[in-house]
Amino acid sequence: MTDDVVIGPLDLAARVDEALDVQAHAFGLSDDEVAVRRQIVLRHLTYPGARSFGATTPDDRLVGFVYGMPNDRRHWWSTVVEPYLRGRQLDHWLDGSFVITELHVHPGHQNRGIGRSLITTITDGVAEPRSILSTIDVESPARGLYRSLGYTDLARRVLFPSAAKPYAVMGAPLPLPRRV
């Protein structure tokens, strides 16, 4: 990874507003969406095994973050994707899986290996043998990054209530591979 950004454990509850500011710049969120996400993130952090890592500059500015948790079929996200995976006999991916819930890097710091480093760091420390996530179902840097880490499509055109765009669900065995 280049520049002097450091990847390390993040107290996301304490820095949720900074994280959502990164997400707003990277992903695009309205003020209303930020307010909703804030409650969701704080709730997620109470779930067993939830963990988060951040990318910070030497002056302690947060420029990227990732968080996730072991999947639980009772969680809202899992209940939405389950029928799509079950239809393809792939719903076993919902068990023993670490979910990447959010991964965002500020546009001013993208394409320098920070996103790759965040996702490999968070998944390296988990007990689950695989990882699962959803991402907007278009060709994007996120899709390219996930594929290069071994994530394959488990379902496509997945519709979340309240999201305008369809998502792809992707899964990968852990640990994620390092570049050779």
Ligand SMILES: CC(C)(COP(=O)(O)OP(=O)(O)OC[C@H]1O[C@@H](n2cnc3c(N)ncnc32)[C@H](O)[C@@H]1OP(=O)(O)O)[C@@H](O)C(=O)NCCC(=O)NCCS
């Ligand atoms: C997805 C995201 C987190 C990646 O972070 P990043 O720090 O820029 O990613 P990296 O520099 O680690 O890039 C890793 C890989 O991403 C892919 N990638 C990055 N930029 C790309 C681009 N412009 N086009 C295609 N692939 C790209 C490549 O596979 C790259 O691998 P390489 O190093 O072999 O080129 C970042 O682009 C982002 O925040 N995007 C907006 C928010 C978002 O979509 N988040 C994911 C929601 S699920």
